[in-house]
Amino acid sequence: MECSRITAALLAASALVPTSALAQDSVEDRLDKLEAMIMALEARMDAQQPTGADAAAVSEMRAAVAETRAVAAKQDALETRVAAVETSDRSGFHVGDTQIKIGGYVKLDAISARTNAGQYANDNIVRDFLIPGTIPVGGGESSGWDTDFSARQTRFNISTSTPIMGKPLNSMIELDFMATPGDGERTTNSYTPRIRQAFLTYDGWTVGQTWSTFFNVGALPDTLDFIGTTPGTVFIRQPLIRYTSKGGLSFAVENPEATITPFGGGRITPGDDAMPDVVVRFDKTAGKNAFSIAAIGRQLKVTDNDTGGNGSDSAIGYGVSASAKIGVGEKDDLRFMVNAGDGLGRYIGLNIVNGAALDADGSLETIASYSGFAAFRHVWNDKARSTIAGSYFKADNPVDLTGGGATDTVWNALANFIYSPVPKLDLGIEYMYAERETEAGLDGNLQKVQVSAKYSF
Incomplete structure (x- = not known):
């Protein structure tokens, strides 16, 4: 029982x-x-x-x-x-000890643009995004509203992370299709992929091609144009070796490349560079605010081959850039950048002016410039946001060497509205106005309306 x-x-x-x-x-x-x-x-x-x-x-x-x-x-x-x-x-996923991630975005841009002092050539890079130094000036005939559709900004990247001696060894390779040759708009609209970034990082070191240490990418405004506030922006990717301390101080040696104005005007890239560009930068984050200040020193050099046998010469270029992203209210933010220097050349605004000019005797004189931008982004709600922005560039050209065709000033302003019906999908419209004036007093403007659809993955 x-x-x-x-x-x-x-x-x-x-x-x-x-x-x-x-x-x-x-x-x-x-x-x-x-x-x-x-x-x-x-x-x-x-x-x-x-x-x-x-x-x-x-x-x-x-x-x-x-x-x-x-x-x-x-x-x-x-x-x-x-x-x-x-x-x-x-x-992502793992292969052995290596973690692999795939990312990028698909983007379609529909752009309609008008210039008042000349016509952009068909299927030219200048019709894909703002390149300030190419805005037509003078008495050329005004263009109509020329419309182009493009998916060239679409990009793809693959990154890896592997533990080595208790620390991650990371790498990144990124491609897109901007500024590359193709078969044009007539048939298949095919374009050659180009390398954007290819670098590795380990224990504070960065080696490879990536954004220049002189450029604070985090300060760029939220725009549909490829860059947006181009006249006032540092914008450079190049091979470099960089070390960044845990305190936010970075030191880098980067690829040198001089752009020189020959006597009377134009542009040459001598390729006689002997010393790397040297950059020091400090970054600081405080809550929703992020600040950056960078300084650069570089050598600009020419030889007999560039001066027609008049001798070799070199000059020192230098500059500073300060930028920030500041939180305003709960979700809005203000972004700005200011740059000043002598011989900065290609570092500013997609090479609006060169770094130096040659005189008749083959001597170099550096070209000073000043630039900056400000942008305010307002978040309407969880799905909608807008940015208004403006930028300005001013050069101090030695006109007796460069001639009157060199750019004196460029400025632009833009406003947009971007709607994200679901996460990672952006639908937007943007209006931009830009104006360029030369040392001779000739000017011209560009108006652009852009509609974009972008899905990030």
């Missing part, structure tokens, strides 16, 4: 063991306790000569326990697979 009472109690207890609703740890604990009770019962049954019914009940309980463990194991395996899929979605 005692054995029968124990059997009945154990059967009741086994009925309370859940097979799916309880957490895994709770199921295992209860099964362990139940098995311990079964073992105790079997020991007592051996001493009391149990009936066949008691033995059958114990066997039934053992089968129930085994079945419950199997169900729990299947549930655990399913949860593990779901977690693995979720982790893969967030963090």
Whole structure:
């Protein structure tokens, strides 16, 4: 009778063991306790000569326990697979110890632009985004509203991270299709991929091609144009070697490339560079605010091959850039950048003016410039935002060397509205006005309306 009472109690207890609703740890604990009770019962049954019914009940309980463990194991395996899929979605995938992530975006731009002092050539890079130094000036005939569709800004990147001696060795390769040759708009609109970035980082070191240390990418405004506030912006990607300390101080040596105005005007790139460009930068973050200040020193050099046998010369260029992104209210922000220097050349505004000019004797004179931009972004709600921005560039050209065709000033202003109906999808419209004036007093303007659709992945 005692054995029968124990059997009945154990059967009741086994009925309370859940097979799916309880957490895994709770199921295992209860099964362990139940098995311990079964073992105790079997020991007592051996001493009391149990009936066949008691033995059958114990066997039934053992089968129930085994079945419950199997169900729990299947549930655990399913949860593990779901977690693995979720982790893969967030963090890419692994090959051995290396984590691999794929990213980028697909973007379509529909641009309609008008210039008042000349016509842009068809299927030319200047029709894809603002290049300030190319705005036509003078008495040329006004263009109509010329419209182009393009997906060339679409980009793709792959990054990796591998633990090496307790620290991650990271790499990035990124491609897009901007500013490259193709078969044009007439048939298939195919364009050659180009390398944007290719670099690795380890323990504070960055080696490869990426954004120049002189350029604070985080300060760029939220625009549909490829750059937006181009006249007032540092914009350079190039091969470099950089070290960044944990305190935010960076030191870099970067690829040198001089752009020189030959006597009377024009542009040459001598390729006689001997010393790398040297950049020092400090970054500071405080809450929603981020600040950056950078300084650069560079050598500009020419030889007999560039001066027509008039001798070799070199000059020192230098400059500073300060920028910030400042939180305004709960979600808005103000972004700005100011730049000043002598011989900055290609670092500002996609090379609006050159770094130096040659005189008749083959001597170099550096060209000073001043530039900057400001942009305010307002977040209307969780799905909509707008940016208004303006930028300005001023050069101090030695006109007796460069001639009157060199750019004196460029400025632009823009406003946009961007709507994101679902995460990572941006639909937007933007209006831009830009104006350029030369040292000779000739001017011209550009108006542009751009509609874009962009999906990031």
